[in-house]
Amino acid sequence: MNEYFPPTLAAPRLTQYRMHLTVGEHSARHIRRIARSCLMEWELTELTDAVELAVTELIANVVRHVPDRRCTLVLLREAAGIRVEVTDACPQSPTVPSQLPPDAEHGRGLALVDAVVDKWGVSPAPGGGKTVWFECGAAEWESAGRM
Numbered sequence: 001m002n003e004y005f006p007p008t009l010a011a012p013r014l015t016q017y018r019m020h021l022t023v024g025e026h027s028a029r030h031i032r033r034i035a036r037s038c039l040m041e042w043e044l045t046e047l048t049d050a051v052e053l054a055v056t057e058l059i060a061n062v063v064r065h066v067p068d069r070r071c072t073l074v075l076l077r078e079a080a081g082i083r084v085e086v087t088d089a090c091p092q093s094p095t096v097p098s099q100l101p102p103d104a105e106h107g108r109g110l111a112l113v114d115a116v117v118d119k120w121g122v123s124p125a126p127g128g129g130k131t132v133w134f135e136c137g138a139a140e141w142e143s144a145g146r147m
Contacts, residue, residue, distance in 0.1 A: 015042075017075040023063050028056040035075060035084070042077045047136045050116040051082060054134050057109035058086040061132070066090045081118070081137030089129040093122045 017038050021027070032052045039048050055073075062071045066088045074085040096110045113120055113134060120134035 015077040017073075019073045020070070021073065022068070022070050023059055024069065025063060027063070028059045031055055031059055031073060034073075038075050038077075039082065042082070044077075044082060047082060050136050051084060054113045054117050054120070054136075055084055055086070057113050058084070058132050058134075060109060061094055062086060062088055065092070065094070078135070078137070081135060083133060083135045085131050085133040087125045087129060087131040089125075091129060093130055094132060 017034065019034070023031075032055065035051050035055055036048055039045055039051060059071075059073075063069060067090070071086050071088040074083075074087070076083040076085070094110055096114065110120075117134040117136050120132070123131045123133065125131045
């Protein structure tokens with residue numbers, strides 16, 4: 001006896017992950033795990049190192065510079081990569097120091113972000129505050145020889 005089983009509808013693929021949170025000194029570890037999971041789901045694992053480093057730096061800036069430590073993290077699947085946004089209520093934009101003394105303990109984070117992502121920036125957030133974002137593209141990453 002032959003039975004016919006109709007194909008099941010596949011669950012829609014997740015193209016965005018959004019989380020509102022209050023971060024602490026150990027939050028980056030959990031956020032890296034979430035980012036890694038999304039990258040695996042989106043078949044963008046070649047971007048894992050860059051995304052993990054960059055999102056760690058953005059979260060560290062919230063911990064260090066935002067008084068209430070609240071933020072919104074958004075991971076967006078794009079056509080050829082990923083966009084990550086961290087939004088907080090603090091209006092002060094981050095800066096990249098032009099020169100740091102060799103023994104400086106802070107100030108290198110955004111320079112690291114700049115070195116490992118395709119582009120990054122700061123945008124005003126609706127209702128005040130700012131969104132610090134970065135993008136990593138799979139095709140650009142491979143063609144730039146960064147793998």
